[in-house]
Each structure stands twice: as C-alpha cells, then as structure tokens.
Amino acid sequence: MRSFFIIFDRDLDCVVNKSDFVDWVEERAKKYMSKEKAEVFCNLWDKEWDMFCGGAQKEKENINEMVKAHQKYLQDPHYHEKTEKWLSACFDGVDANSDGMVTMDEYAVFLECFGVHPLSVCPSFEALDANHDGLISREEFVNAGRDFFQHTDDTPAKLFWGPFLA
Numbered sequence: 001m002r003s004f005f006i007i008f009d010r011d012l013d014c015v016v017n018k019s020d021f022v023d024w025v026e027e028r029a030k031k032y033m034s035k036e037k038a039e040v041f042c043n044l045w046d047k048e049w050d051m052f053c054g055g056a057q058k059e060k061e062n063i064n065e066m067v068k069a070h071q072k073y074l075q076d077p078h079y080h081e082k083t084e085k086w087l088s089a090c091f092d093g094v095d096a097n098s099d100g101m102v103t104m105d106e107y108a109v110f111l112e113c114f115g116v117h118p119l120s121v122c123p124s125f126e127a128l129d130a131n132h133d134g135l136i137s138r139e140e141f142v143n144a145g146r147d148f149f150q151h152t153d154d155t156p157a158k159l160f161w162g163p164f165l166a
C-alpha cells in the first residue's frame, strides 16, 4: 500500500490530494490513450478515489487514512467480486486494440498514465506475464491486480503499478 501511495505523492509531502490521484492520472490517460479507451479508463478511475480513499467528500489523504479506507473495503463481502470486475474493466481500457491481450506497448501506456518510467515497464510486464507467452491475458492482469493489495509477501504482483517503491 505504501508503494501505491508513493506513486501519487509526487510532491513528497506524505499527503495525496484528490487532484494528484484523479485529475493528474486522467489527464495523462487522455493524452496517451485513444479517446475511446481513455473514456473507459477515466470512468473507472473516478470511482477509485471514492473506493480507496475514504469517499468522494475527502479532498486529501495520508497513508494511514488510505490504509484504513482500504482495510474497510477489504471487509466488504463483495470485495473479490468488485475488485475483479473493476480490474477486468480496467483491462479493457488498457487493451488498446481490444484483441483480448495486453502487449508490452499497451501496458507501457497504462503505466505512463501513472508517471512510471519507461525502463520500469519491462520488469513489471514480465512479472505479470505468469505463463511467459509475451502477453498479459485478462486473467493474468486481474490476478496480479488483486494480489497487489492482498498480499504483503514477495509476489510478482507487487510490480503491478510499476516498480515497488516502499
């Protein structure tokens, strides 16, 4: 969770503002993704702040608040279902040509939306490509995205959002 938080705290003040989290990412998505895909992704990303950061009313969040909001979300009986649904929809946004597979280039665009350095894309891509066929399937994407927030141990999923930072 610390690693996820750090992505968005770009001014290093240990606080993530809603605009850092939502607007900054969405602006980049609109720049790097096709119009249609950016729309899919931005619709999802809008909900992400409400889900992970304690609700639409909050304008900023520190790491403890984010962890707490996420713990609360983990207790939701529909947590798995909701998370997998979200990640699957996110996959559709990342899969630029809608062929059901995410290539290295498509994944690079996704990480670029979060300001991840291009050199960090390859290790993340390889970690997510569980069967090493050079593509990320929907299942590989959803599994890694889900495991990122659920496991504290050292799994390949920790590279889902780029390099592990904390």
Ligand SMILES: [Ca+2]
Pocket: 095, 096, 097, 098, 099, 100, 101, 102, 103, 106
């Ligand atoms: Ca594709």
Ligand SMILES: [Ca+2]
Pocket: 128, 129, 130, 131, 132, 133, 134, 135, 136, 137, 140
């Ligand atoms: Ca694969």
